[in-house]
Amino acid sequence: MSAVFLPQNRLRAVLPTIFAVFIFLFSAPQAQAQVTEFRQAVAEAASNDPDLISFYRERGFDGIWSTRNDRNRRNALLAAFNGAADHGLPSARYDAAGLIAQLEAASSPQQQGRLEVELSRQFLDYARDIQTGLLTPSRVDSAIFREVPMRSRLSTLRAFAQSNPAAFLRALPPSAPEYTRLMSEKMRMERLLADGGWGPTVPGQKYERGDSGAGVVALRNRLIAMGYLERSTTQVYDDAIFGAITRFQDAHGLAIDGTAGPGTLAEINTQPEERLQSIIVAMERERWINRPxxxxxxxxxxxxxxxxxxxxxxxxxxxxxxxxxxxxxxxxxxxxxxxxxxxxxxxxxxxxxxxxxxxxxxxxxxxxxxxxxxxxxxxxxxxxxxxxxxxxxxxxxxxxxxxxxxxxxxxxxxxxxxxxxxxxxxxxxxxxxxxxxxxxxxxxxxxxxxxxxxxxxxxxxxxxxxxxxxxxxxxxxxxxxxxxxxxxxxxxxxxxxxxxxxxDGRVQFRRDVYGRDGRIWNALAREGVALRAVRG
Missing domain, CATH: 2.40.440.10 (L,D-transpeptidase catalytic domain-like)
Incomplete structure (x- = not known):
């Protein structure tokens, strides 16, 4: 019988898998007799990822997702994936429905072994995204010298395997109060979009105390919808509107004079979709600085x-x-x-x-x-x-x-x-x-x-x-x-x-003075982040 030789490029491609299986076969205490098809599939699927192969080798290639006892861990991951969009992450990136279909279809040990590793890989991707962000800051803007606090993938997987899965996943996002407040504001803004936003924009260039007419009515209605003015039927720029404008100016970093001039009106007419983009970008930025x-x-x-x-x-x-x-x-x-x-x-x-x-x-x-x-x-x-x-x-x-x-x-x-x-x-x-x-x-x-x-x-x-x-x-x-x-x-x-x-809970907005947040939003959109409207 003649020997069979693989082409050199093909040999290089399969060497990692061969090596991983070889290590398993000859390092397990009772050698090949106890090797299961599931474990072999895990070893092969993890062989091209140094962190995953190290993790599974430490466990003798046993799984953490694949048995009946692992049901809570699987359910916790799927629940986290379903909630990814709440954090301003791309929901399609974490396909809970697709994973459920794969889990139901995986009937052979080989299929289950490959899916075991895929679940770990997707868990690590999600952990990285929600802890330290989707983007590499300096690639978006060269003036952002933010050293993102990346966590060790191997350490993360080890810790997860030893923890309460739901509690571990809940602890992954930034713990800073600012992140929690931004997330609450994001979900409030999504409900606002579902209810139609802030209504028509305000025409004209300038309104001040004593003015009246259709433009003042439009301004009044916009301020009511935005939460700066209590319900009113006034058609005159009165003290109540003057006070609402000063509060709006303070919340948007504008000169506070109580007059709705061109700059103030431009901010008033900014649509909620753009404000929501700013909030999602701010959440991504919070993940970049996710350390004490x-x-x-x-x-x-x-x-x-x-x-x-x-x-x-x-x-x-x-x-x-x-x-x-x-x-x-x-x-x-x-x-x-x-x-x-x-x-x-x-x-x-x-x-x-x-x-x-x-x-x-x-x-x-x-x-x-x-x-x-x-x-x-x-x-x-x-x-x-x-x-x-x-x-x-x-x-x-x-x-x-x-x-x-x-x-x-x-x-x-x-x-x-x-x-x-x-x-x-x-x-x-x-x-x-x-x-x-x-x-x-x-x-x-x-x-x-x-x-x-x-x-x-x-x-x-x-x-x-x-x-x-x-x-x-x-x-x-x-x-x-x-x-x-x-x-x-x-x-x-x-x-x-x-x-x-x-x-105090009152959201503040500022102008994108260098255009950086616009570039970050465009990069997030390319990653699949999208605005959504959510019914309350």
Missing amino acids: RGERYIWVNITDFTAKIFDNGVETFSTRSVVGARDRDRVTPEFSDVMEFMVINPSWYVPRSIITKEYLPQLRANPNAVRNLVITDRNGRVVDRNSADFSGYTAANFPYSMREPPSQGNALGLVKFMFPNRHNIYLHDTPSKSLFGREVRAYSHGCVRLADPFDFAYALLAKQVGNPEEVFQAHLRAGRERRVDLEAPVPVHLVYRTAFVPA
């Missing part, structure tokens, strides 16, 4: 133009902020880090990009331009502007650095807050106070400017000194650059939420 945020942490919401301090989940400080401009090279990135210290009376070491793009052209035209900046060579020596010739330099070969010494007019103001990171992003004071009065505050080169930096410093120092204001002001009066370390470093989260629900 810290007992005390700093929360910078780029779209809200605020920086807040939270202690044990409670907001204890808030200030307005200015964030990066919309230009691609000036946007504020998203990431988390740890604040370690503040610098009082800081120098501003001008980033290379700003030197070459903004200041070098001025120096070429006039060597005495930007006199507030000190120009230094590689050895730190001050360059004499009168003898220097800047005209021949380009962005590629400019050899100098630039620094602005501490002063009232310093670009960083009088204090900066440092969480050293590769993006060179930090929080700081600014002499440009007028920008904090604007509704949209996207003007910086990427760093975050604070409206109340001294109070922010006092709040941080209060944990380590008895009189934080006195300590801070003493350093400030000295006029010298001074580093003050935080004895307990504080996590900093730079986030981007166009929909969020504070503890």
